[in-house]
Amino acid sequence: MSTVADKLAKKSSSRTSAKQVRLRLVYVDFWSAVKLSFLAAVALAVVTIVTFFLVYMIVLTTGLIAKGNEFFQSFTDGATSLTDFAGLPQVMAFAAVVAILNLVVVTVLGAVIAGIYNLAVKVTGGLLVGFTSN
Template sequence: MSTVADKLAKKSTRKTGGKQVRLRLVYVDFWSAVKLSFLGAVALAVVTMVSFFLIFLVLQATNVMSQMNEFVLRFTDEQVNLTSLVGLPQVMAFAAVVSILNLIVFTVLGAVLAGIYNLAVKVTGGLLVGFMSN
């Protein structure tokens, strides 16, 4: 009587007759790279906005902001009020500015990297990718 382990051992010793395909990536479409990097940057912008919001809420809930405000008031002889400078609207505006800058930088970076890859392919011949079917 054969067990499951015996059946698996017989399967692993049997040669697979899979077909192997090798492809060479010799061109990256510029506009496709720009669109993909833009979508990635939009996802990063959403993550940035949500993380700034959550961090601000955690700092408010744990009274870190009030302790920092007391420290700044003592340090500046009550001339600078931190709670009036760092509120939720100011934090979210800063997060929006950071997100927009990241959006621009990542989109341009994706376009530049696609252009550099297309130039490097002329020298290196491209990236060899292998696929195998079982």
């Protein structure tokens, strides 16, 4: 009697010879690098906005904003409030500005790195990468 486990064990014991290929990466397409870095930047922007929101909610829930507001009002004689400067709309607007700046910077950085790699390949000959087939 042959079970499925026996067939799998017999199949895994007979190994085929894996063919190895060594290739050089001599060019990174500029627009592909820009598109990929833009997608990574969009993901980073979403993470930034969600993180700002969660941190604000944690600080609000723990009462740190209320304590900070009391401390701030002791200096201003109650004329202004800290929540006027650090409310949820202001925090989310700041998060959006940071996310947009990160979006631009990461996209440009991806393009610059692709350009630098393409220039460095002319001197170094490229990156040697090995592949095998299973």
